[in-house]
Amino acid sequence: MNDIDVAELQRRLAAFAAERDWGQYHTPKNLAAALSVEASELLEIFQWLTPEQSAAVMEDPETAHRVADEVADVFAYLLQFCQVLGIDPTAALAAKVERNEKRFPLPEAPEPEDRHSSE
Amino acid sequence: MNDIDVAELQRRLAAFAAERDWGQYHTPKNLAAALSVEASELLEIFQWLTPEQSAAVMEDPETAHRVADEVADVFAYLLQFCQVLGIDPTAALAAKVERNEKRFPLPEAPEPEDRHSSE
Amino acid sequence: MNDIDVAELQRRLAAFAAERDWGQYHTPKNLAAALSVEASELLEIFQWLTPEQSAAVMEDPETAHRVADEVADVFAYLLQFCQVLGIDPTAALAAKVERNEKRFPLPEAPEPEDRHSSE
């Protein structure tokens, strides 16, 4: 993931939409709806699977392609949503991870040197 | 977005879940459901807004924070889903963008040199 | 809606699933996921429409059929979900309507003496 620049992808998505005059449709509300719809299309692949079957979806090439394709759609709408509202998704997630590390502290906090051995 | 490494965030999310023994819950199916639920929580902020109101959500600091927080949740579950299935979301999106550029060609294709000037 | 019995539809759906041995897939969790997926398919029809366009979807026969079909899918999974958990959806809604009438009292009370007695 290091080789491809997320910000560059965001710029390509924005140019792609602008060239096709899709900006009029890309209100934050519509993009949030589209993001939600795409996330459901990803879920649809898993809806009747057992937990074990769900862990093996990448073994079938056709299903693997479908999963990756839905991931791309979700990611695309997430980046476009962030673009139109000026949100940096990576910074938002970094902030959240830091809040969560405080909000859900480790159940039993071992001594720093013990921590390693308990993992 | 360049300063913060997406792969690094993905590793922190994985470590965070592993330390809390949440791996048992993080089947691809459950993560797809959680991603879909978080995308809906983002949509919920917009569900009664007009298109114009939706474009102004970042003007209210409290709503802006809520939006960024839901973006972080969606992004977190997307990255965790990709992690457990070995999918590179940025590569998947790059492949999709290239397919879409072929699938939805510009309505009227100008000469290559004209294209540049129209952008 | 009076002529067709909802409970009868629920029985037909249950028989339909039982005859095809689909009961193994119809865990409450899977049915909740399927309900959510179908609700998103309904939303998909509207995701790029303006409020005005969304109000006119029934004017196009093909779209009207698609909308009714997705409504049927949502309703089917809602009834099947309720069936497997022994929930009466109509009773649950009646209880909710009553709670809401208390939770969201009318904003401006017309005749003070009348309103008071009705609350």
Added chain:
Amino acid sequence: MNDIDVAELQRRLAAFAAERDWGQYHTPKNLAAALSVEASELLEIFQWLTPEQSAAVMEDPETAHRVADEVADVFAYLLQFCQVLGIDPTAALAAKVERNEKRFPLPEAPEPEDRHSSE
């Protein structure tokens, strides 16, 4: 479910919204979004549960109440959506059930006379 009239509930929901001047928010698009959001709130209850745990949710009174409450919300928005577009959800489902009985015939088709006796 026979005792409570679905059409009557639909009328009460419509009156409730009209009295509060919520009609302006109740575009088909917004109601489809709200329906999808509520379906996700129902799914949220199940997202980390095993299939077995999901089958036992009604054993805990607090969870049982939460499930019934989300069912009511989904049903309410489904009925309101249908109301604003003039769709009869029960007729739409009856039509779908009939189509599905043709689309997914029983895996092993018995002799016509046997089939009759099994229904």
